[in-house]
Amino acid sequence: MSKHERWNTLLELLASTGRLEVDEAASALAVSPATIRRDLDELAEQRLLVRTRGGAVPQGVSYELPLRYKSSRHASEKQRIAAAVAGLVHEGEVVGLNGGTTTTEVARALALRFGTGRAETHGASPAPALTVVTNALNIAGELAVRPQIKIVVSGGVARPQTYELVGPLAAGVLDEVVLDVAVLGVDGVDPELGVMAHHEDEAAISRLFAEHASRVVVVTDSSKMGRRAFARICGLDRVDVLVTDAAIPAESMRHLTDAGVKVITV
Structure with a gap:
């Protein structure tokens, strides 16, 4: 070892x-x-x-473990979740990604799907195959080398544990964008309170992603089901799809489907 x-x-x-x-x-x-x-x-x-x-x-x-030390936990589940989420995204869409290990895997899956090949052109400028809006520095760094993907990064103050940009500067950027889909990693999913994060500043930015998106996709491994965290992001009524692994408890599955959330297991 x-x-x-x-x-x-x-x-x-x-x-x-x-x-x-x-x-x-x-x-x-x-x-x-x-x-x-x-x-x-x-x-x-x-x-x-x-x-x-x-x-x-x-x-x-x-x-809280820094992101680089959390990346190996539930790795195979997160990669399967990411591949499933990439299949829900269509060419030309604007995708919001908050920070975290699962959304980082989603970014990599999107890069594999949309980051190669030739983008359509309109006049002299190539049209991006995908536009990604993120407040996560590591995600922006991984996708910035993909010319077919347009990257928009929020401003803000960086949290070293998750590489996320938070605060008024991040909120100011997100208030000015319109997203087709927001893909949110979360720290807890509760049938009454909805989806949550450990820190209120991260929850506030994730809430803005959800408010500015036509569709909200929550990505999380099954260990987060039934778990509460400190700060609420949004209720289950705002979530369209939740992608998780097949170990999700039956009771959690029932609560989610009763709330109108489509659950995809991988």
């Missing part, structure tokens, strides 16, 4: 248990306690956790 893989595993264990003990982590990863101590020290230097006597605890009250 490489150092990067160990760090991913350690951070995921910390996120799920709320505390790490060196000996237990060493046993779980089949490495020496000395290796775990070095890993925890390095992660503490990056402010990803706080070292304690004999282990580590999360950094801050509300613990």
Whole structure:
């Protein structure tokens, strides 16, 4: 197991248990306690956790893994979800993407579908095969090299955990655009409260994506079903389609369909 893989595993264990003990982590990863101590020290230097006597605890009250360390979680499910979402998007449409690991996979799937080949031309200027509006710096970076895809990036203040731009500058841009479809990654889906995010500033921007779109597609793995987060994005009445993996609980499926949401499982 490489150092990067160990760090991913350690951070995921910390996120799920709320505390790490060196000996237990060493046993779980089949490495020496000395290796775990070095890993925890390095992660503490990056402010990803706080070292304690004999282990580590999360950094801050509300613990959130940075995007680069979350990308390996439920990876195959997210890639299947992304491929299904790309099939819902039509050439020439304007697509809004918020930040997150699942929407990053959606961006990659859209790039595969629309980012190659020759775009139609009108006069001297090529028409984009797709226009993507995003507040996520990593998504913009991946798609910017695709000449067939037009990228519009909101302004705003960057959140290092998710690479999302938030705040009044981001809202100002989104208030001026019209989207055919908004694809939203979320942190929770509740039958009463709708879809949610951990942070109110990210939820506010995601809400604007939903308000300015003709269609709203929520993308999430089944682990988010029935889970609540701090900030509400919108109710289920605003969601047209939810794409998730086949492990979605039957009760969650029933709540969504009763609310008029089309559920696609992959």
